[in-house]
Amino acid sequence: MISVRFPGDASVQDRTMAVCRNWGWLLGCSMLLLLLLEWAQACGKLTVDPPTVLFGENIRASCAIPSNHCRMLKDGEIEVLWKLSGELLPGAQQYQHSDGTTVSNLTINHFNRTTASLGCYVLWNGTPQLVGLQTINAGYLPSRPKNLTCMMEIPKYKLMCQWDFRQDSLLPTSITLWGSKNKKPCQLPYDVISCNASVNQHFCIFPRLSLQLYQVMSFWVSATNALGSAE
């Protein structure tokens, strides 16, 4: 967010000039910034596998820097650095492919933060330049939503379903209530209706139109995050 403050007595023209001057400066600066970013990011590629893990599991990251894409770096001079949320991380293994690509591989053992950003940098004139940045998250599988109860609201024929759910996975989770005609075990449900809820909303209402009256219907709730789902 950028705010420009005008002096109280400035004419419209002065104001426009002020904006233009500010925007001109801004444009120049962002061009420079973009060029720098473009240079560093065209310079290599960061991959993190997986970017979301079970709390305490290992993460592997790899940063590949093709020699011809880093014109500012001279061959044989590439030094890759890793930072986790700003702290230098030692222990990466760096080697060179026959095509000149420099690869740095890093394993983070027992990742025990809920979130952190992992950055790969190349050292250029003694200053680390960012090549790639990736957010890493750790958490747990969602717990099962429990105690689903559904009640038909006569006379409106709305179906109100509610459940209990504990959001303890540390990860963004989506909740969906599903309904289908007579879902049997080992059978794919058919004529499925669904309703999305937020983690803190423990109910859904199906309007009459989506329900088939006098039919046996099954309902279930699923909780899903980046690591999996539970129902």
Ligand SMILES: *[C@@H]1O[C@H](CO)[C@@H](O)[C@H](O)[C@H]1NC(C)=O
């Ligand atoms: C480095 O990591 C990449 C990507 O995970 C992998 O394909 C490659 O085999 C790794 N190299 C070594 C020497 O571990």
Ligand SMILES: *[C@@H]1O[C@H](CO)[C@@H](O)[C@H](O)[C@H]1NC(C)=O
């Ligand atoms: C996370 O792991 C580091 C290194 O293994 C350890 O020093 C630190 O105490 C751990 N933190 C938590 C919250 O478990």
Ligand SMILES: *[C@@H]1O[C@H](CO)[C@@H](O)[C@H](O)[C@H]1NC(C)=O
């Ligand atoms: C299940 O949900 C109903 C209705 O919300 C509630 O009255 C009941 O106490 C819940 N049962 C358990 C075991 O949480």
Ligand SMILES: *[C@@H]1O[C@H](CO)[C@@H](O)[C@H](O)[C@H]1NC(C)=O
């Ligand atoms: C629920 O969310 C999923 C994923 O965002 C979406 O594909 C689906 O259409 C939504 N369903 C309803 C009934 O809004």
